[in-house]
Amino acid sequence: QLQLQESGAGLVKPSEALSLTCTVSGGSIGNNNYYWGWIRQPPGKGLEWIASIYWTGRSTYYSPSLESRVSLSVDTSNNQFSLNLSSVTAADTAVYFCARHAGYELFDYWGQGTLVTVSS
Amino acid sequence: QSALTQPPSASGSPGQSVTISCTGTSRDIGGYNYVSWYQQHPGKAPKLMIHEVNKRPSGVPDRFSGSKSGNTASLTVSGLLPEDEADYYCNSYAATNNWVFGGGTKLTVL
Numbered sequence: 001q002l003q004l005q006e007s008g009a010g011l012v013k014p015s016e017a018l019s020l021t022c023t024v025s026g027g028s029i030g031n032n033n034y035y036w037g038w039i040r041q042p043p044g045k046g047l048e049w050i051a052s053i054y055w056t057g058r059s060t061y062y063s064p065s066l067e068s069r070v071s072l073s074v075d076t077s078n079n080q081f082s083l084n085l086s087s088v089t090a091a092d093t094a095v096y097f098c099a100r101h102a103g104y105e106l107f108d109y110w111g112q113g114t115l116v117t118v119s120s
Numbered sequence: 121q122s123a124l125t126q127p128p129s130a131s132g133s134p135g136q137s138v139t140i141s142c143t144g145t146s147r148d149i150g151g152y153n154y155v156s157w158y159q160q161h162p163g164k165a166p167k168l169m170i171h172e173v174n175k176r177p178s179g180v181p182d183r184f185s186g187s188k189s190g191n192t193a194s195l196t197v198s199g200l201l202p203e204d205e206a207d208y209y210c211n212s213y214a215a216t217n218n219w220v221f222g223g224g225t226k227l228t229v230l
Binding site: 039046047048049052061063064097104105106107108110111112113 | 123152154156158164165166167168171172177209211213217218219220221222223224
C-alpha cells in the first residue's frame with residue numbers, strides 16, 4: 001500500500017520560504033507514469049491545488065495564482081519530492097498535503113498533511 | 121482560475137439519498153470528463169470517492185455515484201449512513217494544465 005508523509009518546518013516567518021518534503025513508501029516514485037502533487041487547505045477552508053511534478057522532474061504544472069512563487073523537485077534515489085514556496089505571508093498558513101497525481105483524472109493517494117503557520 | 125461552486129451544506133436522514141452539486145464553466149467541468157470527488161473527515165486527508173465523472177475506485181461503496189450535465193457535476197450518496205457525514209470536495213481539470221477544487225460541502229446525516 002502506497003504511503004506518503006510530509007515533513008518540514010511548521011513555522012515560517014513572513015517573507016521567508018516554506019520548504020516541505022514528501023516521502024513515498026510502499027512503492028517507487030519512479031515506477032510508473034505518475035505526477036506527484038501538492039494541495040493545501042487553509043484552516044477551516046477548502047482545498048487548493050498548488051502544483052504537480054512528473055516523476056522524472058522534467059515536467060511541472062503550477063497553479064496560475066502561485067506559479068511565480070513555487071518550485072518543485074524530485075529525488076528518486078530517496079523516493080521523495082519537494083515543494084518550495086517563496087515570499088510567504090499569513091495567507092499561506094495552511095495544512096499542506098502531498099498526493100499522487102494520476103494523469104488528468106485524480107489524486108488517489110494522500111499524505112496525512114502538515115500544518116505550516118506563517119508568523120513572526 | 122476561480123474555484124468551482126458547491127453548496128456549503130447538505131443534509132439527509134439515514135437511508136435517504138442526497139445529491140451535491142458542483143458548478144463550473146465550459147473551461148473546466150463542461151470541457152472535460154475529468155471530474156473527481158473527495159470525502160474528508162475532520163482532521164483527516166481527503167479520500168478519492170469518484171473519478172472521471174462517474175468511476176468508483178476499488179473499495180468505495182456503490183452508494184456513491186457521480187454524474188455530469190453541461191457545466192455542473194453531481195455526487196449522489198444513496199442509503200445514507202452516519203459515517204457518510206463529512207466534507208465533500210469536487211475537482212476538475214481546467215485547461216491548461218490546471219486543476220481546480222470546489223469550495224466544499226458539509227454533509228450532515230440527521
